[in-house]
Amino acid sequence: MTTTGEALISLLEAHGVDTVFGIPGVHTIELYRGLARSKIRHVTPRHEQGAGFMADGYARVSGKPGVAFVITGPGLTNTITAMAQARADSIPMLVISGVNKRDSLGKGLGFLHELPDQRGMMEKVALSSERIDEPAALAGAMARAFALLSSGRPGPVHIEIPTDVMGLPAGDVTFAPVRDRPATPDSAGIARAAKLAAAAKSPVILAGGGAKRAEAALHRLAELLDAPVVTTANARGLLHGHPLGVHASPSLKSVRALMAQADFIIAAGTEFGPTDYDMYADGGFAAPANLVRIDIDATQLARWPAAVAIEADASTAIEALLAVLPTGKKSGGAARAVAARDAAWQEIGPAMQDQVKVIETIRDALPGAIIVGDSTQPVYAGNLFYDHDRPGGWFNAATGFGALGYGPPAAVGAALADPSAPVVCLSGDGGFQFTFPEMGAALDAGAAVIFVVWNNRGYREIETSMLDAGVEPVGVSPAPPDFCRIADAYHMPAERLMSTESLPAALARARSLGKSCLIEIMVA
Structure with missing residues (x-):
């Protein structure tokens, strides 16, 4: 007989998970039943917050979702801080927790680790939170979780399993593969962006954390437009040592001056967050004119006005733009970049x-x-x-x-x-x-x-x-x-x-x- 807990481990393996971070407790013992026999490595932190932060660091480097196992109640509340950090930085994280048995939920009976509404609490932090009320619901919930983690703007996802469900027979669990279908850039938007780019005399590119896996395309775009590339903190490492690289914060006056002097800006994978663009809270950042925004999240695009908004992965959108742009031109990009770098260093x-x-x-x-x-x-x-x-x-x-x-x-x-x-x-x-x-x-x-x-x-x-x-x-x-x-x-x-x-x-x-x-x- 395969239990729900064992089926969970099998599904994690099927979804490509090779490492989980967690601290076992009496409320998650059944989730560990199949773990020792699996190919998944278990890493034990010293605190559940550490489990979440480890999953975060693992995800940033591997490009795969980081997974944490935590107990109900304090285990999960200890993990909330790490989940909030992942939400802020768009890091894919799957947190799987226990929860008390189904017939006790919401009744305030004083069970160990009891919360008034654990899933309601998690819905405020996670992209989604699901409860597995019966074994048959497990595979679908896992498929939905990994779909969220691998498409669109990622973040933390939560699944909770009641203690009285973990050990139930799982029956036949069918693995539903995640089919990642990244948004195809709107051809009309690409054409409008290309027209603005072709007419620009002093273009600038802003690259955020959403562009950190698009270096090759970004490199070609920068050289084609002869445009300085300003990288936010989460995009550092892009265009290392390149004459067009401006590895300085757009909160600095010198970098803001570079942006203000531009007649065309492409912003790829950046949310224009104040910790990048207005760190000193002086209100000195203004949305540039002739702005083209590329972001994988439509909601994020709606938060800042732009002449052209392109919903797509940064690499996909930039490649589409490169395909229709005319041959390269000179706009004094290297001179503008070095002037901004030198001024920022002094600042x-x-x-x-x-x-x-x-x-x-x-x-x-x-x-x-x-x-x-x-x-x-x-x-x-x-x-x-x-x-x-x-x-x-x-x-x-x-x-x-x-x-x-x-x-x-x-x-x-x-x-x-x-x-x-x-x-x-x-x-x-x-x-x-x-x-x-x-x-x-x-x-x-x-x-x-x-x-x-x-x-x-x-x-x-x-x-x-x-x-x-x-x-x-x-x-x-x-x-x-x-x-x-x-x-x-x-x-x-x-x-x-x-x-x-x-x-x-x-x-x-x-x-x-x-x-x-x-x-x-x-x-x-």
């Missing part, structure tokens, strides 16, 4: 320039690395100005939802998704204290993560903001522990640096170990 100032140089040191010491950031000073600086050498290899939680503690678990997920790449978690001492127990999960899973802790002994970015606002700083100096001794307690190699001058050698030593280790940088 961020010496302190942030020094922090960007730290990130560049990591990049140059570990070519092709995946740098997973938390909300810490060098990450903020890098989001303002930094040119990574791998598309999709720079991501963090300092934009969008902004969940502190994201870095360590997300880096574990990233390392498991691509074991061949160097993976660096760049975290501050404050944020690292949120989730540093996930070092243990990295060791358990054999994930090689270099944990780099920027130790300035507190929440310095918040302290600076309080001082700038004329508020006496309070609560911004949580005492950090001895991180090297904590690493030693996990039997993890660690070293402390008193300056960044010795960072390249430390990174080389860390990479040569082939396993997780910690580097603490003491900041004066």
Whole structure:
């Protein structure tokens, strides 16, 4: 007899899932019945929030949905923060949870882990939430979940299974394959965009996270139009080292000036979110004229007016545009790009320039690395100005939802998704204290993560903001522990640096170990 829990594992395998992140509990035991016999790897975090962040990091690097198993009640509420981060950054994540038995739901009887309306709560965060009230509903719910995760604008999806359904006979479970049918760009919209592009004398391209897998097409488009390409934080790595690349935030005045001087802009895969376009909340960003927007989500397209709105995957739309554009022309793109880059570098100032140089040191010491950031000073600086050498290899939680503690678990997920790449978690001492127990999960899973802790002994970015606002700083100096001794307690190699001058050698030593280790940088 195949139970519903066993059928779930079979369906996950059929949908291409090879890794799940979760902490088993009495409310999910039946979901684990078939897991040990499957080809799916189970990774145990130290907290359910870590399960969600690991699934997030895994999804960003692998391009496949990250999957988390959590118990009902507190397990699921602990995962909500990670789901909200995934929702903000359009990351495909499937969260499968238990829920109490069917005849108890909504009655307030005081069962263990009981919530008044668990699925109602999840519907506020997830793209969808379904309950499996009978075994026959499982296959259809899974098919719908993976359809949402693989088409349109992705995000977190939730499925809950009551404890009294998990062990029921599943009967014949038919796998329904997901047929990904990406939207075909409207030919009339492509023609209008091409006409505007052909007439432009100073075009600019804006690339967001939705374009991070469209580098080849974006590269050709930029050169055809001779257009500078401004990349948001989640698009860093596109056009690395290219003369037309402007790896600087559109929140900077210098980059806004480049956009204001353009007579035509193509925006691909960017939602124009304030954490990218108005980070300082000064209201200085305005929607450009002659704007062509490319986005996979019609709802997103409706939020910003555009001369032409094209609903399609970024790569598909750009390829369609390339097919009808005339031969290339010159518009002084390289000169405009270098002027914007130089002005942006000066605008961020010496302190942030020094922090960007730290990130560049990591990049140059570990070519092709995946740098997973938390909300810490060098990450903020890098989001303002930094040119990574791998598309999709720079991501963090300092934009969008902004969940502190994201870095360590997300880096574990990233390392498991691509074991061949160097993976660096760049975290501050404050944020690292949120989730540093996930070092243990990295060791358990054999994930090689270099944990780099920027130790300035507190929440310095918040302290600076309080001082700038004329508020006496309070609560911004949580005492950090001895991180090297904590690493030693996990039997993890660690070293402390008193300056960044010795960072390249430390990174080389860390990479040569082939396993997780910690580097603490003491900041004066």
